[in-house]
Structures are given as structure tokens and as C-alpha cells.
Amino acid sequence: MNNDVKAKWEAFTELVRKITAYNEAISLMHWDLRTGAPRKGVELRSGVIGTLSAEQFKLRVSDEMGEYIDYFTRPEVDGQLDDTARRIVKECKKDYDENKRIPAKKIEEFSVLSAHTQTIWEEAKANNDFASFEPNLVKIVDLLKEFIGYWGVKGTTYDTLLDKYEPELTVAKLDEVFGRLRERLVPLVAAIQASPNKPDTTFLDQIFEQEQQEKMGLFILGQMGYDFDAGRLDESVHPFAIGLNSGDVRITTHYLQDDVTSALFSSLHEGGHALYEQNISKDLAGTPLATGTSMGIHESQSRLWENIIGRSRAFWERYYPDLQKHFPQQLQDVSLDDFYRAVNRVENSLIRIESDELTYNLHIIIRYEIEKMIFNEGLEVKDLPKVWNEKYRQYLGITPPNDSLGVLQDVHWSGGDFGYFASYSLGNMYAAQIMNTMKKELPELDQYIREGNLIPIKEWLTEKIYRFGKSRTPAEIIMQVTGEELNPDYLADYLEEKYKEIYKL
């Protein structure tokens, strides 16, 4: 960089650091609201979050920001930037463009509409009344289509929404991978359905003392390499992980006395998210690159730990005796094999969030296909229940008895989060593909897991994925780690192999 560029760059990073500082304060307020802020302070606190968000928003779309972006994207200046610097500019530009192109009035309108629609959705779901939800959902879809117009269509209309959560992902690519995945999973699910060899899960219906659950959860998190000096574990209604900075990545869990697996696997899941954020390179602190590169890659890390490792036989060979020690009364007569099979039972359920590792993907594919139909193929909102139920019948062999258990089950659409669902299955596919490479590069992997030596896994993931934060795109990460593009066969292979054995197909 010459001196002019250098001086400008320093001023620009100062602005960027400021924007990041707001993120950290706002995230802490959200964390606090969800982990124990007193009820009577919530209303004023929400106002404070709104005020600080608005202050931050002003900086993100400020003329100052616009001028920096303009300056740093000039060819003669861009040429002087290193790769990381260029990515920082790109991130700021993406955010600036996304927000600046839409009239402030429209952004306001969307935020009011989506908040209101979430309330309406709650009632509609409680009353099994899709019709009362429909008019607002129509408005949300229309407004999003208008936004896409402002943003500029990338490929197809729906591509623009996908790109928000998974940068550079396209319908063309997703059609291919989800199509292939569906082809392979639908018959597998049907075969499992028909299998007489179902795991016995009755022993899970017991009381498991919370105190012991806590101890076991903390133990497992420590084993994974979660750094308690750079985080803390609290309780909240819904478990989550939140990165305030790379030295402060918090997770929460929720204990259910009558379900020992809930807190256990959610700790592995949120722990996976947290390992990612804790191990992002410190060099990226204070920049928009100090976070996971996409929803999909983030989810690949939670699901790799929760499912591929956490529901593997090798893992429980090591940790099941510990679990038995924590719950001798409940588990002393349950064999490792029975436990392993029980935590991997497959059930064709109606509800996505209650579904297992295998059928989960079909729930997502259904949502993807429907969202695409809405934005690319003119499907009308009023026809959603019909399409929804038909797809559940086709892919999962079950038909929702009502809309509350069907099209009304998820909160996402009421908040305008179209394009988001795909991330969950992307996470599963990325995870299986990454795991396939990890096994080749760490030939002793299975042995490590069987011995509870999980740190090499964390280190390998840090080296290959975590440290880069958002300075690589998801496609770059997956190519760099595995040497090929996203390929759904790794997930399908993994699931087939695992479940054919469990269900003795």
C-alpha cells in the first residue's frame, strides 16, 4: 500500500471496528435477555437494542462508508490490497448495497410487518388457522420480491435469497444436490420404515437428574476442546451459541428431566458452533470476517459434532461408561449397542425440529422446493398447505392432519426468512464431505474417537476451516478442504452405511 492508501485504510478499519463494537454490545444484550434478564426490564431493554441497532445501521450505510467502498474498489487501489483487506471491503460493500438500495421507508415497513406477522403466525398456529396468516404472508412475499428487484436478480429470483445466507449458492446447484439427495434418501427412509428391526427406546423414558446431566454436559464440552476461559455455559429456553468475540463465545443449554439426550446432543451441537467461533484467527478481530463464513458451514460444524461424531458408535464406546456412571440406576442394564441404536432411531415425523439426522433432510428439501416455487414459479401463498401436504406424503409417507402440524409449524416465513432453510441440510452435506476428508488425513481418526482423544479433530478443523472465519467463501472452504465441490453423495453414503447397519437392511 502506498501512504495515501494506507492512511485511508486505517481510517476505514476504524469505522469497521466501530460497527463491530455495536455488534458485540447488541449480542450481549440479546444473550442477556435470553439467559436471565429480569422480566420487568425487557421492554426498555428492547428499546435500547433498537436504538443501538439504528445507530449502527447509520454507520453501515453512511456516506463515509460509501466513499470508502468507492475508493477501495477502484482498480488502482484494489490492486494494492491484500486478500483479507479485499474481503473486508467486499463484505462491507455487500452489506452497504443490500441496505442502501432499498428505500429506508421500505426497510422500516418490512421490519414492522415481519414483527407483526410473527404475532399473527403464533395465533394462526395455535388456532390451526392458515387463512388468518395468509394475507400477511402474501405481503411479506411481495415485499421480498420488491427487495429482490432493488438488490438485482442474481440468476433466478430465488438465487438472490439463497445468496443472503449461503453466499454464491444457486438454485442450479441446489436443484442438483437436493435432487440427488432426495433420490437416495427417500428409498432408504422407506426401507427403514418397513424394517422390523426397530431400536428399543423405552429406557429413555425415565427421569435423569439435572445435576448429573449438567456434569456430563460440561465433561463432554471439555473433551471437545471448548475453552471455558473463552466462553460460558448458561441455561435458556432454546439452546444457542453466540460469539461476542473470539475470546467470548457463549453457549446455552436446556435440561429436560425426562429426556437425557436433549441437553446432551444440544451441547455437542452448540459446542460445535462455539468451537468454530472460538478458533477464528485473532487477526480478524474487529472486522466483519471474524465470524463463520455462512449459515451452512456453521451448521456443518454443529452437525459434525452432534451427529457424525456424537451419534457414532466409536464415540459412545468411549463415553457410554461415563454416562452410565452418571446415571447408574437408569442405564446399568442398558447395553452400549442398545443405547447407540436408541439415539439413532429414525421416525417419519411431521415436525422438522423433532426429526432425526436422516429424515431431517427431507423436511428441508420440501421447504426448499416450496420456497423456490413461490419465488421462481409463481406458486401462490394460498396453495401452500396443499403443496406442503402432498410433498410430505410423497417424501415421508405421512400427511399432516392439520396445518398447525404442517405448513404452520416453522417461524421462519413469518419473519421473512426465505432462503434460510437450505442451510440446515447444506450443513449435513458439508459435514459428511468434510468428515470423509478428515478420515483420509487422520487415518487414526476412529481410534482417536474411541479413546476420547478429540483434540486432534478440533485442531484439524481449526487448521482447515475455523481460523479462516469469513475470509473464505463456503465454496472455497469446501474446495480447499475436500478438493471438490459440494457433493451430496458423501452424506447419502454415510447415512446409508450407518442406517443399513442399525436397521439391519
Add this chain to the structure above:
Amino acid sequence: MNNDVKAKWEAFTELVRKITAYNEAISLMHWDLRTGAPRKGVELRSGVIGTLSAEQFKLRVSDEMGEYIDYFTRPEVDGQLDDTARRIVKECKKDYDENKRIPAKKIEEFSVLSAHTQTIWEEAKANNDFASFEPNLVKIVDLLKEFIGYWGVKGTTYDTLLDKYEPELTVAKLDEVFGRLRERLVPLVAAIQASPNKPDTTFLDQIFEQEQQEKMGLFILGQMGYDFDAGRLDESVHPFAIGLNSGDVRITTHYLQDDVTSALFSSLHEGGHALYEQNISKDLAGTPLATGTSMGIHESQSRLWENIIGRSRAFWERYYPDLQKHFPQQLQDVSLDDFYRAVNRVENSLIRIESDELTYNLHIIIRYEIEKMIFNEGLEVKDLPKVWNEKYRQYLGITPPNDSLGVLQDVHWSGGDFGYFASYSLGNMYAAQIMNTMKKELPELDQYIREGNLIPIKEWLTEKIYRFGKSRTPAEIIMQVTGEELNPDYLADYLEEKYKEIYKL
């Protein structure tokens, strides 16, 4: 208000609300740092606090703020404001003037210097080396004198510093009340020293299980009327209370296994601070008036609950049986009278923060007299140890064996907080004077306390003090509640009566 004034007022309160929002976010970050934020995130978090404080500072001294103040203090506009509005303007103006008059470079210099000097002070205290601390303390005093020049001297030089913590308090007034207090307390302390009737405190040297201490502390807070739906209790190294908003006023405590009184009385103390903040009128939310009116009045509330109520015989008549139930082994053979006398033992100690309710005031008077000598009478920093030791000998009859236990004991001066100490004793005097009125207006007060019926006390204080927040000055509050100015005789009377009985003088 006419329409012009009204429109301006709405825009102005918007700015004020924004400034308040930053306070809440910054306070939450401080609370978090002191109650369990992970160690590795602290450095970045401190940066975030700095960034947001700087953003807020810009608003507080902005041209926009200057124009509003200018507008609302014009006689024709001021005449249209109600009392509360006028006070809001006055608060903003005070803050604006204080900060705007000093060149930004000087403020920066002071903040760097005081941070640095605190580190030096820590080392000096550890090494009993006043000489290493002296040059920096000289710089701090000089810079403060310069600031006072910018701010404009009010009465004497030192008055300007007093006014920062206790608005409108003067050296003339404090000389009078501290002089009178000293006259009455020094002989009382000497008589106690000479008394053969010392309380037996040996039974306090036992182990008191933390779990039971927690239960007892929560119980007492509930009895006081602390609203757990508008607050929460956590642990921290040093106990504190912090008001994020009136619906979220948090307190912390610190449990010592070998000292049952520490957490107990600190809960009463911080609980008193918290009751004040929880009961400020909701109408003041989002304004600079939604906090305690001064350090002194705030401290009066903590000390009223901790000492005047919490160390009274009536209080323990009600609650000692509960304490015994929590610690049957430790206390079953200790009589109420022995317990009451033990928690009211007087000891002439060298250390302010370890001192009792009575001698505490002498520690403060010493500091007040020395600060006044520095700023009004040309006392040189190098002579502080000599003056300090001489005053301890005179008022408390003991001489510090070294500066670590003497002039170096408090952190305040290293951070530039001259003028602050007086608040602590003001709190004691205000508390005794307020209690005197409360007894007249609630003739059954003693009976209430004896029955554990503490809510009428909270309600009376809310009606008389809490709800007004900062919309009354300390002098107005004390006049409005008690019908006279600050009068030290109430504290002296209270202490004489109480301790003559305990020490059988």
C-alpha cells in the same frame, strides 16, 4: 408548550433517550465483566466499552446538544417548560459544560494518566513506596486544578470537586457539619476504646456454609421488598448494585465462608441502593433523571438499610431466629444480645473499608480535610503521609505503621476521584436524619421492624425519596423529607445512644 417548543422538545428527548441507551448497554457490559465474562474476551470487550463510550460522548457534547441547551434555556422558552423538563435541560447542560469547556486533548490526557496512575498506585501500595506514586499524583492534582479553572471556580476551588458528586454542596457547609460531627464522635470513640465492656465476637470465627448464607441473603432481600422480577443477584469479587433501567436493577454479593456477616450486610447495603433505583418513577425512564440524585443520597439508602435498620436490635429480634435456623450448629448457643453486640463492635482500625459504622465517619473526615488542604490551602502531595498519620493519631488514636496501611490504602486518588469520599459520611448523616423523620411519621416503625414488616419502610422511602430520582437536588430532598437542612446531630445522637448502650458507657 407552544407547537414550536413542543416539536423541538420531542427531538431533544429523542437525543437524550439515545444517550441513555448507551448508558444501559455500557452498564450491562460492565456488569458482565464483573460477574462472569470469560477472561479471554476481556481485552476486546474493554475496547468495545471504550468505543461505545466515545460514541456516546460525541452525542453529549455535540453541536446538536449545544443548540438544544441554548434554545431551551432562553427565558421565553424556559418559561414554557415544566419542572421536570427544566431539570432535564439542567442536567444535560451541566454535563455539556463540564466536558465541552475542557479541550478534548486534556480529557484524553487525564484518562490516560489516571489509568496509568492506578497501576502505579497498585505497585506503590504493594511495595509501601509512596515516593514512586507521588510524581503521578502531583500530575493528577495539577490537571484537576487546571480542569477546575476551565469549569469555573464555585466558591472555593475544592467546592467545584464536591459539586461533581454532591450537587451544590460546599466547603462552608461541610466544614460546619464535619466539624460538629468530629467534635461529638472523637470523644465517643475514645470512651468506647476505654470501656471494659467489649462485645465477644469469637463465635463469628466459624465456618458458615455458603449455601445457607445464600438462602438467608435471598430471604432478607425479599423481606426488604427487593423485586426479583426487576433484578437479579449474582456473585462478584466486590459487591455492587447497578441500575440498567428501573425494571432491571442488579446486585451482587460475595460469600466468605469464615465470615457470615460480610455477605449478609453487603446484601442489605446493595439492596438499599437497588430499592432506590427500582422505585424511581417510570415517567423518568430514558432521561438523565432516572437515577439517584447524588452519591450521598444514594449512600444514605444503602446505609439506612445496612446499619440503621440492619444492625438494629429490633431487626435481629425478628431475624436472628431465622439466622440461627440456617446455622444451628454455629449459633444455637449464642444469644440474641451477644449477636447484636458482636455485629456492632467498634474497633479503631487503620483501614476505612474494614471499619465500623461509627469510626467510619472519622476515616472520611480525615480524607475530607486532607483533600481540602490540597486544593484550597496549598498542601503539597509530598506532605500527605505526614498529615495523614498525624490526623489518624489525633482522631482515632492510632498511627499507621507504614503508608500501605495509611495514605496508600484507597484507590480513589489514583483515579482522580477527589471530592468523592465525603459522600460516604453524607450518606450516614442523611440516613440518620431521614430515619428521625420516618420514626415520627411512622409511629409504629419499631414495631414494624420487630415484626419483619419492612414493606411500609420501602413505601415511605419511595414516596419521599426514591420516586423523584434526580428530579430533586440532594438539598431539596433532605429539606422536603425532614423539614430542615443537613444536620449532623441526628447521626451523632443516633450513634451516641446506640453505642453508649452497647458499651455500657
